[in-house]
Amino acid sequence: MKQLLKVIEEKFHKTFKIHDISKVEIDSRNIKKGDLFFAINNGKNYIENVLKIEDTIVICDDNKWKNNERVIVVEDTVKAMQSIAKDYRKKLNIKLIGITGSEGKTTTKDIVHGILSSKYKVKKTLGNYNNHIGLPFTILQLNENDEFGVIEMGMSHKGEISALCDISDIDYGIITNIGDSHLEFMVxxxxxxxxxxxxxxxxxxxxxxxxxxxxxxKNLSGNKIGFNKDNNFIITAYSETLDGVNFFVNGNQYTFKLNGKHNCINASIGIALGLSLGLTISEIQKGLDLVQVTPMRFQKIEKEGILYINDAYNASPVSMKASLETFDKINFSKKKLAILADMGEMGENAISYHEDVLRFANKSNIETIIILGPLMKEAYKNISSSKFILVENKEEIKKLIKNNFSDRIILLKGSNFNRLWEII
Structure with missing residues (x-):
């Protein structure tokens, strides 16, 4: 990463003995020879250990290191990383694709990365590193040989998307949908x-x-993808199998490994981008087959003879209903059990949103639904149905599965803080 070293030396008027940066890290445990370390938050406690490794460079906001020749001391480490990432991005001859939306950002990112990888050298946001720290960190993972970067852009407060766009200088943009996420802050x-x-x-x-x-x-100007006939890219003949979804976009057939109408839409957005960039239908399908989906997105896991569908990375009313609808439609040979837990950041109407989800679940053909969490418990007071089982903790759920529901297909859905995956 010679360009990055040049950016840093020019920006801070400092010359280092090394001729290249191996990679950028914000976790001191991953540091190797020649790495650049941004000492964010408690990272400054590990600077001494980092400097013991040959040819490392450190950027921090701790004045006690100001006389060390391999340390750059700044006023604010995060702001310095953002500024460096912005300058470095300008040096790169690379096309960046920014992806935002209330739901589906990470899966759409994985899809776009897979499609473009069938033809180009592409990097993507790791996990969900999509905020004011994760986005500049992602840009600093790019190098001179990359042709595309797929950047996830998260948001929970006003002004964050503009700030991320300012750093990344994107060439293409995707908005997956507008839903009820982050209403605690966005109202x-x-x-x-x-x-x-x-x-x-x-x-x-x-x-x-x-x-x-x-x-x-639908009122924005740009490329519109969907089932309605007035879209630029029209989805038709969507159907579910045990292995994923089949569908057509503008008359051409595609398949994708994740179940759910929402994932058909996410895939179609990636297809539209790929077609606009000149990829052939066969290249796009090859890319869809290559997609490496981030874990806990309708992820099928078999353990001790039980098939779990782990869709528990995060949750909102829209994604809860999409997950339940998909689970309901798939024709499994066994009965179904859904485990639903609280949704976070729902704001003052949180109970109402949870009631809405429970009513939606109650109308499904899912035989049994276990609910967990204080918000679900409060919402359950206004729902009358024999298919619900209210529990106090995950240990209760494990016992119920072992003693009563070991013959079921089990869906896990709730916000990340519930840690539903611990049930598996």
């Missing part, structure tokens, strides 16, 4: 839309791709 969907749609101000209309059936996004 309502109107505010979510205003924030998410800021991405359009940083790219041309022809480089914007959105879910055109969304009540908010």
């Amino acid at each position: 309502n969907r109107d505010n979510v839309f205003l924030e998410k749609s800021q991405i359009k101000n940083y790219i041309s209309e022809k480089n914007l791709f959105v879910f055109g059936d969304d009540i908010y996004l």
Whole structure:
């Protein structure tokens, strides 16, 4: 990463003995020879250990290191990383694709990465490193040989999308949908839309791709993807199998390994981008087959003869219903059990949102639904149904599965803090 070293030396008027940076790290445990370490938060406690490793460089906001020739002391480490990432991005001859939306960002990121990887050298955001630290860190993972970067952009407060766009200088933008995520901070969907749609101000209309059936996004100018006939890329003949989804986009057939109508939409957005970039239908399908999906996105796990579907990375009313609908539609040979836990950041109407999800679940054909968490417990007071089982903790769930439901297909869905995967 010679370009990055040059950016740093020019920015801070400092010359280092090394001629290249091996890679960038924010976790001292991963440091190797020649790495650049940003000592964020308690990272400054490990600077001494990092400097014991040959040819490392450290950027921190701890003045006690100001006289060390391999340390750059700044006022704010995070802001310094953002500024360096912004300057480094300008040096790279690479196309960046920014992805935002209330749901589906990470899966869409994985899909776009897979599709483009069938033809180009591509890097993507690791995990969900999508905030004011994760995005610049992702940019600093890029190198001079990369042709595309797929950047996930998260948001929970006003102004965050613009700040991330300013750092990354994206060439293409994707908005997956507008939902009820982060309402604790954003209050309502109107505010979510205003924030998410800021991405359009940083790219041309022809480089914007959105879910055109969304009540908010359908009015944006750009490429619209969806089932409605007035979209630029029209999805038809969508169907589910045990192995994923089959569907057509503008008359051409595709398959994708993840179940769910929402994942069909995510895949179709990636297909639209791929077609716009000149990829052939066969290259796109090859890319869809190559997609490496981030764990806990409708992930099938078999353990002790039980098939679990782990969709428990995160949850909102929209993603809860999508997961339940998909689970309900798949024709498994066994009965179904859904385990639903609290959704986070729902704001003052949290109980109402949870009631809505439970009513939706109650109308499904799923035979049994276990619910967990204080919000679910409160919402359950207003729901009358014999298919629900209210529990106090995950240990209760494990016992119920062992003693009563070992013959079921089991869906796990709830916000990340519930740690539902511990049930498996």
